[in-house]
Amino acid sequence: MSSIQNINIIPEPVSLEISTGKFILTEGTRIYSDHELVKLSEYLKNLLLPTTGFSLIVKETKEKKSNDISINLNLVDNKGQLGFEGYTIEISVKDICIIAPNQVGIFYGIQTLRQLLPPEVNKSSIDENREWQIPCLKLEDFPRFSWRGYMLDEARHFHGKEIVKKMLDMMALLKLNKFHWHLTDDQGWRIEIKKYPKLTEIGSKREETQVGGRFSKKRDEIPHSGYYSQKDIQEIIEHARDRFIKVIPEIDIPGHTRAILASYPDLSCKGYPFRVSTHWGFHKDVLCVGKEKVFEFIQNVLKEIIDLFPSNIVHIGGDEVLTRRWKECPYCQLRLEKEGLKNVKELQTYFTNRVIAFLNTYGQEIIIWNDSLNKNLKGKPICQYWFRGMKDVLEYLKKGGAVIMSDFRYTYLDHSYTFTPLKLAYNFEPIPKKLDERYHKQVLGLEALMWGEYIPNIKRLEWQTFPRLIAFAEIGWTPKFKKNFNFFQERLKFFLKKLDINGINYADLREVKGNIFKRPFKVFTLATEEKGGT
Numbered sequence: 260m261s262s263i264q265n266i267n268i269i270p271e272p273v274s275l276e277i278s279t280g281k282f283i284l285t286e287g288t289r290i291y292s293d294h295e296l297v298k299l300s301e302y303l304k305n306l307l308l309p310t311t312g313f314s315l316i317v318k319e320t321k322e323k324k325s326n327d328i329s330i331n332l333n334l335v336d337n338k339g340q341l342g343f344e345g346y347t348i349e350i351s352v353k354d355i356c357i358i359a360p361n362q363v364g365i366f367y368g369i370q371t372l373r374q375l376l377p378p379e380v381n382k383s384s385i386d387e388n389r390e391w392q393i394p395c396l397k398l399e400d401f402p403r404f405s406w407r408g409y410m411l412d413e414a415r416h417f418h419g420k421e422i423v424k425k426m427l428d429m430m431a432l433l434k435l436n437k438f439h440w441h442l443t444d445d446q447g448w449r450i451e452i453k454k455y456p457k458l459t460e461i462g463s464k465r466e467e468t469q470v471g472g473r474f475s476k477k478r479d480e481i482p483h484s485g486y487y488s489q490k491d492i493q494e495i496i497e498h499a500r501d502r503f504i505k506v507i508p509e510i511d512i513p514g515h516t517r518a519i520l521a522s523y524p525d526l527s528c529k530g531y532p533f534r535v536s537t538h539w540g541f542h543k544d545v546l547c548v549g550k551e552k553v554f555e556f557i558q559n560v561l562k563e564i565i566d567l568f569p570s571n572i573v574h575i576g577g578d579e580v581l582t583r584r585w586k587e588c589p590y591c592q593l594r595l596e597k598e599g600l601k602n603v604k605e606l607q608t609y610f611t612n613r614v615i616a617f618l619n620t621y622g623q624e625i626i627i628w629n630d631s632l633n634k635n636l637k638g639k640p641i642c643q644y645w646f647r648g649m650k651d652v653l654e655y656l657k658k659g660g661a662v663i664m665s666d667f668r669y670t671y672l673d674h675s676y677t678f679t680p681l682k683l684a685y686n687f688e689p690i691p692k693k694l695d696e697r698y699h700k701q702v703l704g705l706e707a708l709m710w711g712e713y714i715p716n717i718k719r720l721e722w723q724t725f726p727r728l729i730a731f732a733e734i735g736w737t738p739k740f741k742k743n744f745n746f747f748q749e750r751l752k753f754f755l756k757k758l759d760i761n762g763i764n765y766a767d768l769r770e771v772k773g774n775i776f777k778r779p780f781k782v783f784t785l786a787t788e789e790k791g792g793t
């Protein structure tokens with residue numbers, strides 16, 4: 260396969276037929292749309308304005324004159340296989356027609372149109388001497404998976420609003436639709452909770468940061484802090500909503516909670532003072548499951564989260580919970596006895612069940628890391644798979660559970676390109692081989708995880724993220740039979756031009772190749788600091 264007439268779309272669409280001729284965008288091109296789509300017409304106009312210099316006239320379809328050269332956005336009843344997010348585009352010499360059953364499909368049609376234009380259309384300044392042409396074609400497109408996610412961990416390093424918005428813009432261009440925001444961890448609490456001001460007064464600040472990897476004794480001696488006010492969060496949710504991206508907050512409990520315990524030590528088993536953690540790894544002090552006040556705290560925090568995030572879905576973490584403190588704690592032991600629980604693993608399930616019950620009363624969907632799966636789990640939270648326990652995940656699917664795939668070998672964006680080269684990432688298949696076809700629909704999709712331990716700045720963040728996130732976008736959208744790594748690499752060269760134009764850093768095609776001889780040794784150094792990108 261080769262790229263045809265400069266058509267380089269990522270993710271590769273479901274079907275594409277090229278015909279002869281081309282549409283030329285000029286100052287006289289009109290944008291017509293249904294009444295409900297006027298905001299999207301304005302969005303398209305504003306995308307085209309900076310580089311073309313054309314301030315296109317936007318009107319409703321009913322005002323269209325037959326001889327106008329125009330871009331048309333229209334809603335239709337879903338007759339075929341387009342589904343919720345699908346769309347079609349037809350381009351003739353005279354018209355561009357983007358049609359979809361829902362606004363989101365129109366939005367994705369616009370993203371494809373952006374990719375059909377020369378990459379220079381993404382510039383922020385005028386490019387006067389260019390002809391803005393698009394080949395005539397017919398295209399039908401819809402996603403393979405409904406869950407196409409990107410996770411950003413800002414607990415380990417706080418980046419701030421503008422960087423998050425920039426990432427959301429890139430997600431939109433790639434038709435990614437879920438932004439999972441890891442806002443709390445041992446090394447920082449990053450979201451204002453009005454009822455518990457110490458979470459940010461104390462929990463959002465750490466004295467210094469471990470450098471040189473997980474087992475290094477070295478610290479940078481530089482304080483690190485930052486958090487989002489609820490107003491900031493609303494601003495980001497709006498930015499995401501305008502790009503048809505759902506924001507899913509993660510409040511990671513009952514482990515990964517040193518920042519909570521530094522703010523409110525009473526919520527631990529031991530009760531003594533803690534510091535917000537300055538090193539990586541997992542920590543033995545976790546929330547006490549014996550104390551009622553812990554549940555009261557969690558419920559109050561989650562209530563503010565539910566009120567703030569309109570997504571109706573909360574990730575409650577549950578990964579890597581060490582149980583040593585629970586074994587020694589009189590409160591936890593009393594709980595174990597009173598509830599007739601067999602062991603401390605069951606205590607975690609007891610904890611999770613209570614949080615699930617609370618969130619269910621508010622009609623929330625819930626996500627847990629697969630570490631929390633247990634046969635006594637009540638309800639059917641969505642399970643996010645990352646490491647070990649695939650057998651439990653397969654069982655969960657057979658029992659009707661839904662799963663998001665984030666296998667650490669493929670989808671961890673913090674891993675080196677030696678451990679997870681671009682080709683390996685691209686060839687990730689979210690549906691487990693051993694899964695019977697009747698359960699395939701319960702695999703909602705995939706999510707790429709940008710863990711933040713070794714990501715102190717935007718340059719590193721972008722370098723680790725791109726181009727791998729571009730590959731994950733294609734896995735999430737494009738039919739499996741159409742995936743082809745060589746063809747992807749050809750299209751990628753054009754996509755990278757957009758990153759150049761927008762000043763986004765990425766690992767170049769030599770850096771992402773990996774080395775099959777070195778890869779096995781990288782397993783032993785996964786927890787060391789990766790270099791590159793700066």
Ligand code: ACM
Pocket residue numbers: 578579628645
């Ligand atoms: C994880 O990487 N602890 C989910």
Ligand code: ZN
Pocket residue numbers: 527528546547548549550584585588589590591
């Ligand atoms: Zn306890």
